Amino acid sequence: MPELRKDPVTGRWVIISTERRKRPSAFRLEHVAPLTGIVCPFCEGNEEYTPREVLSYRRNGAAANGPGWDVRVVPNKFPALQVEGGLDRQGEGLFDKMNGVGAHEVIIETPQHDASLATLPAVAIERILWAYRERVLDLRQDRRFRYILVFKNHGPAAGASLDHPHSQLIALPVVPRIVRDEIAGAKQHFQHKERCVYCDIIRQELDQRVRVIAENAEFVALSPYAPRFPFETWIIPKRHGASFEEAPRHEYDALARMLKETLQRMNRALESPPFNLIIHSSPFSENTAEYYHWHIEIMPTLTKVAGFEWGSGFYINPTAPEEAAEVLREVVV
């Protein structure tokens, strides 16, 4: 019998479809394999092809905008939003608009064209997380911005237009609705119970152990109870905290290790799938400290979103999270 399941934070329903049940081998898997032999604007030595860097971690004092870096952050050459100017909110009869003011930056994760978060050493991943943190702390001082979304598209099917390992960051003048929904759900839970809903989820999951994929001292990786997509995976800090950028220093090391392990497990089980990774963190303009809990969501691109999803906001998921967790847990890393 298929099941309808409700996400305990947002109230979003999903259909866990047993008739359409799929094990990893049943997906038409698209493997991500970087092309070589083309001029890549993100490779070391090609710094002139990107806008001037806003941050870099460099070896032995190498000069900015040249070789000698480990991580480099540059404005997006084709930004979705523009960093200069005021918001200039306007009406147009019924309609409302404002200037597309925001920041759109690219975090070039490594000089190595064919590396990935699954293959880089944990210490290199920690540096990337640290670069996210530094950029968020800097941009959140800009009073025009209400939210900063850090995300990664891996592979063409997941929307990446360049192969070289990179993440992106978009600073927005409004708090996005998905974040709004999470905040509202978490706040409601707190008002009822005086507990954080994510802390409650962690406790129940660690107790039941059917959806847990991996765990270390600081983080747990799990298949959420009501996942939109097959093999959707969340990485949640065990310690309560609302903001990624305010996590204590030692958590970045533990997160780097958990992220690497999770992606290694996905690569083994799903043959290096394309994926989207998103950091869910509190809007800095609101005090959500008591009830919101930052985390990372990773969604491998295995299915196509179609008319039913676009029309309903419901998702049909052919793989139960208990099965996905079992598959990912049993991978030997």
Add this chain to the structure above:
Amino acid sequence: MPELRKDPVTGRWVIISTERRKRPSAFRLEHVAPLTGIVCPFCEGNEEYTPREVLSYRRNGAAANGPGWDVRVVPNKFPALQVEGGLDRQGEGLFDKMNGVGAHEVIIETPQHDASLATLPAVAIERILWAYRERVLDLRQDRRFRYILVFKNHGPAAGASLDHPHSQLIALPVVPRIVRDEIAGAKQHFQHKERCVYCDIIRQELDQRVRVIAENAEFVALSPYAPRFPFETWIIPKRHGASFEEAPRHEYDALARMLKETLQRMNRALESPPFNLIIHSSPFSENTAEYYHWHIEIMPTLTKVAGFEWGSGFYINPTAPEEAAEVLREVVV
């Protein structure tokens, strides 16, 4: 300068990105062309490959479940939801679930394997719309259901697994959140103004004429002010009405003609793109007659939804609706 625009019904923001501005020729277009030479379960003569029909329009009294039909409705062979059983709502600690009870049917639009809504005569399209209506009127008598979504995925990139022209219908035991958002927004507008927000949109669009694509006596096709996707197109009845299935008889004829014309325009301008089509209609369990207004949304599959969209619910659209409307309007049909 890019623009942030707000949908006047749901409050959803989109980014109209000018830096990433795209004319039709700039999309990597995927053309939909049906394969032939395989055994198709939806072709005439192959009725034995589908579950037994629940409705068909037949010529000269041909017997059910054999050849001689114009439109045929069958249960989906791999249904996302199951039609038998009770909802059996249950908790599991923090989590909530219920049985995946619902109906999942396939509307086989024509016996012709290589036809499409753009090539069929208007009278054949009207028959398909009539079949939607009959199935909705039947299924909404089932007290377990709260909503029925009628939709179509055209082409593999839009999620269709079979080439033969078909639409689908899913009856759900809950009202989906996208419908909820529209209902809530339309209700709020009505409470402020005592007018339907969609009627207001139609009036403003027909007045300004920058986003109107086509029009007949009963319907207008337009590019919405805040579209999520390039060339997203809405077809809205001019007469106020909350439910597709309660439209007066002559509107189905006018809709068939407008749908055909709109899809012909898309096929010319975008080289037969894959698309999703969704009927947005009122939940039958609620009285929304004063403030909700049914309509059709069509979204060609031209871009990939990626991390930013999944993490924010915001959409980056590289084609302004004014440009899309101009391109579609200027096509000679």
